[in-house]
Amino acid sequence: MINWKVRFKNPVFLAQLFLAFFVPLLGYYGLTAQDLTTWGSVFNLLGGAFSNPYVLLLIIVSVWNALNDPTTRGIEDSQQAKRYQWPK
Template identity: 80%
Template sequence: MINWKVRFKNPLFIAQLFLSFFLPLLGYYGLTAQELTTWGSVFSLLSNAFSNPYVFVLIIVSLWHAINDPTTKGIKDSEQAKRYQWPK
């Protein structure tokens, strides 16, 4: 089990999730963040990404690396981390 409540209190975790989602998209399509100047371009990029299995798998693997704690077995937090109320 993952202590989601505490993880989402950590701004670095939120930034890591955001970057894990968007950087594979930008890299695959050869874009920079400066090129996404309208909501239409963002939604078009997302639509293209979810219809492309390769890009979708890149995003899933990138998110996996952001969420997974390599110091524990499986996808879970340590017993100590499960008791946290705030990130340490």
């Protein structure tokens, strides 16, 4: 089990999750953040991503890497991390 409450209190985790979602999109479509100057361009990018199975796979793998703790088996947090109330 993942200690979601503590992870979402950690701004580094939130940034990592955001980047895990958007970096594969920008890389696949050859864009930079500067290219997303309107909400319409953001929604077009998201619509194209969700209709492309390869891009979805890239996003899933990237998010998996952001969630996974390599020091534990599977996708669980360690026993010590499960007891945290705030990020350490």
